Amino acid sequence: MILSIESSCDDSAIAITDIKTKKLLFHKKISQELEHSIYGGVVPELAARLHAEALPKILAECEPYFKDLKAVAVTSTPGLAVTLVEGVTMAKAVSVALGIPLIGVNHLVGHIYSLFIDKETRFPLTVLLVSGGHTQVMEVKSLQEIKTVAKSMDDSFGESFDKCAKMMGLGYPGGPLIEELAKDGDRKKYDFTIPLSQSKLIAFSYSGLKNAVRLAVEKGSEEDYKDIAASFEHIATMHLTQKLKKYFKTVQPKTFAIVGGASANLYLRSQIQELLRPHGADLLLSELKYCSDNAAMIGRVAVEMYDKKMFSNMQDLDISPRSSI
Numbered sequence: 001m002i003l004s005i006e007s008s009c010d011d012s013a014i015a016i017t018d019i020k021t022k023k024l025l026f027h028k029k030i031s032q033e034l035e036h037s038i039y040g041g042v043v044p045e046l047a048a049r050l051h052a053e054a055l056p057k058i059l060a061e062c063e064p065y066f067k068d069l070k071a072v073a074v075t076s077t078p079g080l081a082v083t084l085v086e087g088v089t090m091a092k093a094v095s096v097a098l099g100i101p102l103i104g105v106n107h108l109v110g111h112i113y114s115l116f117i118d119k120e121t122r123f124p125l126t127v128l129l130v131s132g133g134h135t136q137v138m139e140v141k142s143l144q145e146i147k148t149v150a151k152s153m154d155d156s157f158g159e160s161f162d163k164c165a166k167m168m169g170l171g172y173p174g175g176p177l178i179e180e181l182a183k184d185g186d187r188k189k190y191d192f193t194i195p196l197s198q199s200k201l202i203a204f205s206y207s208g209l210k211n212a213v214r215l216a217v218e219k220g221s222e223e224d225y226k227d228i229a230a231s232f233e234h235i236a237t238m239h240l241t242q243k244l245k246k247y248f249k250t251v252q253p254k255t256f257a258i259v260g261g262a263s264a265n266l267y268l269r270s271q272i273q274e275l276l277r278p279h280g281a282d283l284l285l286s287e288l289k290y291c292s293d294n295a296a297m298i299g300r301v302a303v304e305m306y307d308k309k310m311f312s313n314m315q316d317l318d319i320s321p322r323s324s325i
Protein backbone atom coordinates (compact mmCIF):
# COMPACT_ATOMS: atom_id res chain seq x y z
CA MET A 1 0.00 0.00 0.00
CA ILE A 2 0.98 3.63 -0.49
CA LEU A 3 0.19 6.49 1.86
CA SER A 4 -0.26 9.80 0.02
CA ILE A 5 -0.39 13.32 1.40
CA GLU A 6 -1.84 16.47 -0.18
CA SER A 7 -1.34 19.98 1.25
CA SER A 8 -0.70 22.21 -1.78
CA CYS A 9 -3.39 24.76 -0.91
CA ASP A 10 -6.30 24.71 1.53
CA ASP A 11 -7.15 21.01 1.80
CA SER A 12 -5.36 18.65 4.17
CA ALA A 13 -5.79 15.13 2.84
CA ILE A 14 -4.31 11.66 3.23
CA ALA A 15 -5.12 8.51 1.28
CA ILE A 16 -4.11 4.86 1.30
CA THR A 17 -4.05 3.12 -2.09
CA ASP A 18 -3.50 -0.54 -2.85
CA ILE A 19 -0.54 -0.93 -5.22
CA LYS A 20 -1.73 -4.12 -6.95
CA THR A 21 -5.42 -3.36 -7.43
CA LYS A 22 -5.00 0.46 -7.59
CA LYS A 23 -8.02 0.67 -5.31
CA LEU A 24 -8.49 3.44 -2.82
CA LEU A 25 -8.66 1.94 0.68
CA PHE A 26 -8.84 5.08 2.81
CA HIS A 27 -9.29 8.77 2.15
CA LYS A 28 -9.85 11.66 4.48
CA LYS A 29 -9.81 15.35 3.73
CA ILE A 30 -10.16 18.28 6.10
CA SER A 31 -11.01 21.39 4.13
CA GLN A 32 -10.18 24.90 5.35
CA GLU A 33 -12.79 26.69 3.22
CA LEU A 34 -14.70 27.99 6.21
CA GLU A 35 -11.60 29.45 7.86
CA HIS A 36 -10.54 31.29 4.68
CA SER A 37 -14.04 32.35 3.71
CA ILE A 38 -14.05 35.53 5.79
CA TYR A 39 -10.91 36.69 3.95
CA GLY A 40 -12.38 35.99 0.49
CA GLY A 41 -9.36 33.83 -0.41
CA VAL A 42 -6.65 31.57 0.98
CA VAL A 43 -4.33 33.14 3.56
CA PRO A 44 -1.09 31.11 3.20
CA GLU A 45 0.15 31.36 6.82
CA LEU A 46 -3.27 30.44 8.20
CA ALA A 47 -3.42 27.52 5.74
CA ALA A 48 -0.01 26.26 6.88
CA ARG A 49 -1.05 26.39 10.54
CA LEU A 50 -4.27 24.52 9.82
CA HIS A 51 -2.37 21.82 7.89
CA ALA A 52 -0.03 21.42 10.87
CA GLU A 53 -3.11 20.72 13.00
CA ALA A 54 -5.09 18.56 10.58
CA LEU A 55 -2.46 16.32 8.93
CA PRO A 56 -1.22 14.60 12.14
CA LYS A 57 -4.85 13.90 13.13
CA ILE A 58 -5.54 12.16 9.81
CA LEU A 59 -2.20 10.35 9.91
CA ALA A 60 -3.08 8.88 13.31
CA GLU A 61 -6.19 7.31 11.72
CA CYS A 62 -3.94 5.55 9.20
CA GLU A 63 -1.96 3.68 11.84
CA PRO A 64 -3.61 0.29 11.16
CA TYR A 65 -2.14 0.46 7.63
CA PHE A 66 1.42 1.34 8.67
CA LYS A 67 2.69 -2.27 8.64
CA ASP A 68 1.59 -2.70 5.01
CA LEU A 69 3.04 0.52 3.61
CA LYS A 70 5.58 0.18 0.81
CA ALA A 71 6.02 3.90 0.04
CA VAL A 72 4.90 7.37 1.06
CA ALA A 73 3.90 9.90 -1.59
CA VAL A 74 3.38 13.64 -1.31
CA THR A 75 2.48 16.61 -3.48
CA SER A 76 5.74 18.54 -3.83
CA THR A 77 4.82 20.90 -6.69
CA PRO A 78 3.07 23.26 -7.58
CA GLY A 79 1.29 25.07 -4.76
CA LEU A 80 1.82 27.46 -1.89
CA ALA A 81 5.38 27.08 -0.57
CA VAL A 82 4.39 27.31 3.09
CA THR A 83 1.68 24.66 2.77
CA LEU A 84 3.59 22.24 0.49
CA VAL A 85 6.32 22.17 3.15
CA GLU A 86 3.85 20.81 5.73
CA GLY A 87 3.06 17.74 3.63
CA VAL A 88 6.62 17.16 2.44
CA THR A 89 8.01 17.35 5.98
CA MET A 90 5.45 14.83 7.18
CA ALA A 91 6.17 12.50 4.25
CA LYS A 92 9.91 12.60 4.97
CA ALA A 93 9.28 11.78 8.63
CA VAL A 94 7.05 8.81 7.68
CA SER A 95 9.65 7.64 5.17
CA VAL A 96 12.42 7.68 7.80
CA ALA A 97 10.30 6.21 10.59
CA LEU A 98 9.00 3.30 8.51
CA GLY A 99 12.07 2.88 6.29
CA ILE A 100 10.05 3.17 3.06
CA PRO A 101 10.77 5.13 -0.15
CA LEU A 102 9.52 8.61 -0.82
CA ILE A 103 7.63 9.68 -3.97
CA GLY A 104 7.25 13.36 -4.88
CA VAL A 105 4.11 13.92 -6.98
CA ASN A 106 3.18 16.81 -9.27
CA HIS A 107 -0.24 18.09 -8.22
CA LEU A 108 -1.30 18.73 -11.84
CA VAL A 109 -0.53 15.13 -12.79
CA GLY A 110 -2.60 14.22 -9.73
CA HIS A 111 -5.60 16.07 -11.18
CA ILE A 112 -5.21 14.13 -14.44
CA TYR A 113 -5.19 10.84 -12.51
CA SER A 114 -8.31 11.86 -10.57
CA LEU A 115 -10.04 10.44 -13.66
CA PHE A 116 -8.69 6.97 -12.85
CA ILE A 117 -9.21 6.56 -9.10
CA ASP A 118 -10.23 2.88 -8.75
CA LYS A 119 -9.95 2.58 -12.58
CA GLU A 120 -7.42 1.61 -15.24
CA THR A 121 -5.83 4.51 -17.14
CA ARG A 122 -7.09 5.42 -20.59
CA PHE A 123 -4.62 7.25 -22.83
CA PRO A 124 -4.14 9.17 -25.14
CA LEU A 125 -6.22 11.95 -23.72
CA THR A 126 -6.57 15.69 -24.11
CA VAL A 127 -7.16 17.27 -20.73
CA LEU A 128 -8.49 20.67 -19.77
CA LEU A 129 -7.36 21.46 -16.23
CA VAL A 130 -9.42 24.20 -14.59
CA SER A 131 -8.54 24.87 -10.97
CA GLY A 132 -7.81 27.75 -8.64
CA GLY A 133 -4.18 27.88 -9.72
CA HIS A 134 -4.26 26.66 -13.33
CA THR A 135 -6.09 26.78 -16.62
CA GLN A 136 -4.31 24.64 -19.15
CA VAL A 137 -4.81 22.15 -21.94
CA MET A 138 -2.55 19.11 -21.90
CA GLU A 139 -2.00 16.30 -24.37
CA VAL A 140 -1.39 13.18 -22.29
CA LYS A 141 0.08 10.04 -23.83
CA SER A 142 1.31 8.46 -20.61
CA LEU A 143 2.55 9.35 -17.13
CA GLN A 144 5.81 10.66 -18.56
CA GLU A 145 4.50 12.13 -21.81
CA ILE A 146 2.44 15.17 -20.87
CA LYS A 147 2.61 18.24 -23.08
CA THR A 148 0.97 21.54 -22.23
CA VAL A 149 -0.45 23.07 -25.42
CA ALA A 150 -2.27 26.09 -23.97
CA LYS A 151 -2.32 27.91 -20.67
CA SER A 152 -3.46 31.08 -18.96
CA MET A 153 -1.32 34.16 -19.28
CA ASP A 154 -2.64 35.59 -16.00
CA ASP A 155 -5.49 34.54 -13.68
CA SER A 156 -6.95 31.06 -13.82
CA PHE A 157 -10.57 30.13 -14.56
CA GLY A 158 -11.31 29.13 -10.94
CA GLU A 159 -9.44 32.11 -9.53
CA SER A 160 -11.59 34.49 -11.61
CA PHE A 161 -14.71 32.97 -9.98
CA ASP A 162 -13.08 33.45 -6.56
CA LYS A 163 -12.22 37.09 -7.29
CA CYS A 164 -15.65 37.94 -8.70
CA ALA A 165 -17.30 36.32 -5.68
CA LYS A 166 -15.07 38.39 -3.39
CA MET A 167 -16.11 41.59 -5.19
CA MET A 168 -19.75 40.72 -4.51
CA GLY A 169 -18.99 39.79 -0.90
CA LEU A 170 -20.16 36.21 -1.42
CA GLY A 171 -17.31 34.37 0.36
CA TYR A 172 -14.81 31.67 -0.67
CA PRO A 173 -14.49 29.49 -2.70
CA GLY A 174 -16.26 31.58 -5.30
CA GLY A 175 -16.90 28.89 -7.93
CA PRO A 176 -19.91 27.16 -6.37
CA LEU A 177 -21.26 30.49 -5.02
CA ILE A 178 -21.15 32.20 -8.43
CA GLU A 179 -22.60 29.09 -10.08
CA GLU A 180 -25.51 29.09 -7.63
CA LEU A 181 -26.18 32.82 -8.06
CA ALA A 182 -25.93 32.57 -11.86
CA LYS A 183 -28.78 30.01 -11.98
CA ASP A 184 -31.40 32.77 -11.63
CA GLY A 185 -29.50 35.32 -13.70
CA ASP A 186 -29.64 36.47 -17.31
CA ARG A 187 -26.52 35.33 -19.17
CA LYS A 188 -26.99 37.96 -21.87
CA LYS A 189 -27.62 40.95 -19.58
CA TYR A 190 -23.99 42.10 -19.48
CA ASP A 191 -22.13 42.26 -22.72
CA PHE A 192 -18.65 41.43 -21.38
CA THR A 193 -15.97 40.99 -24.05
CA ILE A 194 -14.70 37.45 -24.67
CA PRO A 195 -10.95 37.55 -23.82
CA LEU A 196 -8.43 37.18 -26.69
CA SER A 197 -11.23 36.60 -29.19
CA GLN A 198 -9.40 38.60 -31.88
CA SER A 199 -6.10 36.86 -31.18
CA LYS A 200 -4.84 33.81 -33.05
CA LEU A 201 -3.10 32.63 -29.89
CA ILE A 202 -4.42 29.50 -28.24
CA ALA A 203 -4.03 30.79 -24.70
CA PHE A 204 -6.27 32.02 -21.91
CA SER A 205 -6.61 35.27 -20.01
CA TYR A 206 -9.03 36.18 -17.24
CA SER A 207 -7.72 39.44 -15.80
CA GLY A 208 -9.55 41.68 -18.31
CA LEU A 209 -12.87 39.93 -17.72
CA LYS A 210 -12.32 40.20 -13.97
CA ASN A 211 -11.85 43.97 -14.30
CA ALA A 212 -14.99 44.29 -16.45
CA VAL A 213 -16.91 42.47 -13.70
CA ARG A 214 -15.40 44.83 -11.12
CA LEU A 215 -16.76 47.84 -13.02
CA ALA A 216 -20.20 46.24 -13.34
CA VAL A 217 -20.27 45.45 -9.60
CA GLU A 218 -19.22 49.00 -8.71
CA LYS A 219 -21.84 50.53 -11.00
CA GLY A 220 -24.66 48.14 -10.12
CA SER A 221 -26.52 47.20 -6.98
CA GLU A 222 -27.03 43.89 -5.20
CA GLU A 223 -30.07 43.09 -7.38
CA ASP A 224 -27.79 43.04 -10.41
CA TYR A 225 -25.40 40.45 -8.94
CA LYS A 226 -27.22 37.41 -10.29
CA ASP A 227 -27.13 38.82 -13.85
CA ILE A 228 -23.47 39.83 -13.44
CA ALA A 229 -22.66 36.31 -12.17
CA ALA A 230 -24.56 34.65 -15.04
CA SER A 231 -23.01 36.88 -17.72
CA PHE A 232 -19.54 36.39 -16.23
CA GLU A 233 -19.92 32.58 -16.08
CA HIS A 234 -21.15 32.61 -19.69
CA ILE A 235 -18.22 34.68 -21.04
CA ALA A 236 -15.61 32.87 -18.91
CA THR A 237 -16.88 29.59 -20.40
CA MET A 238 -17.21 30.96 -23.95
CA HIS A 239 -13.55 31.98 -23.76
CA LEU A 240 -12.57 28.36 -23.07
CA THR A 241 -14.84 26.88 -25.74
CA GLN A 242 -13.76 29.45 -28.35
CA LYS A 243 -10.09 28.61 -27.87
CA LEU A 244 -10.76 24.87 -27.74
CA LYS A 245 -12.69 25.14 -31.02
CA LYS A 246 -9.61 26.71 -32.57
CA TYR A 247 -7.39 23.96 -31.15
CA PHE A 248 -9.74 21.22 -32.48
CA LYS A 249 -9.17 22.56 -36.01
CA THR A 250 -5.70 21.03 -35.95
CA VAL A 251 -6.01 18.28 -33.33
CA GLN A 252 -9.14 16.16 -32.97
CA PRO A 253 -8.98 14.18 -29.72
CA LYS A 254 -10.96 10.95 -29.40
CA THR A 255 -11.18 11.42 -25.65
CA PHE A 256 -11.35 14.76 -23.90
CA ALA A 257 -11.35 15.26 -20.14
CA ILE A 258 -12.00 18.15 -17.79
CA VAL A 259 -10.32 17.99 -14.37
CA GLY A 260 -9.66 20.29 -11.41
CA GLY A 261 -11.92 21.99 -8.88
CA ALA A 262 -13.77 24.08 -11.47
CA SER A 263 -14.61 21.01 -13.57
CA ALA A 264 -17.55 20.64 -11.16
CA ASN A 265 -19.19 23.59 -12.93
CA LEU A 266 -22.28 22.31 -14.73
CA TYR A 267 -22.50 25.12 -17.29
CA LEU A 268 -18.88 24.49 -18.30
CA ARG A 269 -19.53 20.74 -18.56
CA SER A 270 -22.59 21.25 -20.77
CA GLN A 271 -20.86 23.73 -23.09
CA ILE A 272 -17.84 21.45 -23.55
CA GLN A 273 -20.15 18.50 -24.18
CA GLU A 274 -21.84 20.56 -26.93
CA LEU A 275 -18.48 21.49 -28.39
CA LEU A 276 -17.36 17.83 -28.53
CA ARG A 277 -20.58 16.50 -30.10
CA PRO A 278 -19.71 17.18 -33.79
CA HIS A 279 -16.24 15.67 -33.24
CA GLY A 280 -17.68 12.45 -31.78
CA ALA A 281 -15.20 12.68 -28.88
CA ASP A 282 -15.93 11.16 -25.47
CA LEU A 283 -15.97 13.40 -22.41
CA LEU A 284 -14.30 12.02 -19.28
CA LEU A 285 -14.93 13.60 -15.88
CA SER A 286 -13.73 12.80 -12.39
CA GLU A 287 -16.23 11.89 -9.73
CA LEU A 288 -17.52 15.13 -8.22
CA LYS A 289 -15.81 14.46 -4.86
CA TYR A 290 -12.43 14.10 -6.62
CA CYS A 291 -12.65 17.24 -8.81
CA SER A 292 -11.31 19.46 -6.03
CA ASP A 293 -8.00 18.81 -4.29
CA ASN A 294 -7.67 15.42 -2.62
CA ALA A 295 -5.05 12.82 -1.73
CA ALA A 296 -6.72 9.93 -3.60
CA MET A 297 -5.51 11.36 -6.93
CA ILE A 298 -1.97 11.73 -5.53
CA GLY A 299 -2.07 8.09 -4.39
CA ARG A 300 -3.27 6.99 -7.83
CA VAL A 301 -0.28 8.69 -9.55
CA ALA A 302 2.05 7.31 -6.87
CA VAL A 303 1.02 3.74 -7.68
CA GLU A 304 2.16 4.28 -11.28
CA MET A 305 5.38 5.93 -10.10
CA TYR A 306 6.03 3.08 -7.66
CA ASP A 307 5.74 0.55 -10.50
CA LYS A 308 8.30 2.56 -12.46
CA LYS A 309 10.53 2.98 -9.37
CA MET A 310 10.30 6.77 -9.67
CA PHE A 311 11.42 7.42 -6.10
CA SER A 312 12.69 10.69 -4.69
CA ASN A 313 15.86 11.11 -2.77
CA MET A 314 15.30 12.37 0.78
CA GLN A 315 17.81 15.22 0.35
CA ASP A 316 16.67 16.18 -3.13
CA LEU A 317 12.92 16.20 -2.62
CA ASP A 318 12.16 19.86 -2.18
CA ILE A 319 9.00 21.85 -2.69
CA SER A 320 8.60 23.94 -5.78
CA PRO A 321 5.72 26.46 -5.95
CA ARG A 322 5.75 26.44 -9.78
CA SER A 323 5.20 23.38 -11.91
CA SER A 324 7.32 22.29 -14.83
CA ILE A 325 4.47 20.99 -17.02
Ligand code: KG4
Binding pocket: 009, 130, 131, 132, 133, 134, 157, 158, 159, 161, 162, 173, 174, 175, 176, 179, 260, 261, 262, 263, 264, 265, 266, 291, 292, 293
Ligand atom coordinates in the same frame (compact mmCIF):
# COMPACT_ATOMS: atom_id res chain seq x y z
O1 KG4 B 1 -8.51 21.96 -7.89
P1 KG4 B 1 -8.87 22.86 -6.76
O2 KG4 B 1 -9.61 22.26 -5.59
O3 KG4 B 1 -7.63 23.59 -6.19
C1 KG4 B 1 -6.53 24.00 -6.96
O4 KG4 B 1 -5.70 23.12 -7.34
O5 KG4 B 1 -6.49 25.21 -7.24
O6 KG4 B 1 -9.74 24.04 -7.40
C2 KG4 B 1 -10.29 25.06 -6.63
C3 KG4 B 1 -10.92 26.07 -7.55
C4 KG4 B 1 -11.39 27.33 -6.81
O7 KG4 B 1 -10.94 28.46 -7.53
C5 KG4 B 1 -12.91 27.21 -6.89
O8 KG4 B 1 -13.60 28.44 -6.87
C6 KG4 B 1 -13.09 26.49 -8.19
O9 KG4 B 1 -12.07 25.53 -8.22
N1 KG4 B 1 -14.42 25.86 -8.28
C7 KG4 B 1 -15.35 26.18 -9.19
C8 KG4 B 1 -16.49 25.39 -8.90
N2 KG4 B 1 -16.19 24.59 -7.84
C9 KG4 B 1 -14.91 24.90 -7.46
N3 KG4 B 1 -15.33 27.09 -10.18
C10 KG4 B 1 -16.45 27.20 -10.94
N4 KG4 B 1 -17.59 26.51 -10.71
C11 KG4 B 1 -17.65 25.58 -9.72
N5 KG4 B 1 -18.76 24.89 -9.49
Ligand code: ZN
Binding pocket: 107, 111, 131, 132, 260, 261, 292, 293
Ligand atom coordinates in the same frame (compact mmCIF):
# COMPACT_ATOMS: atom_id res chain seq x y z
ZN1 ZN C 1 -5.72 21.32 -7.41
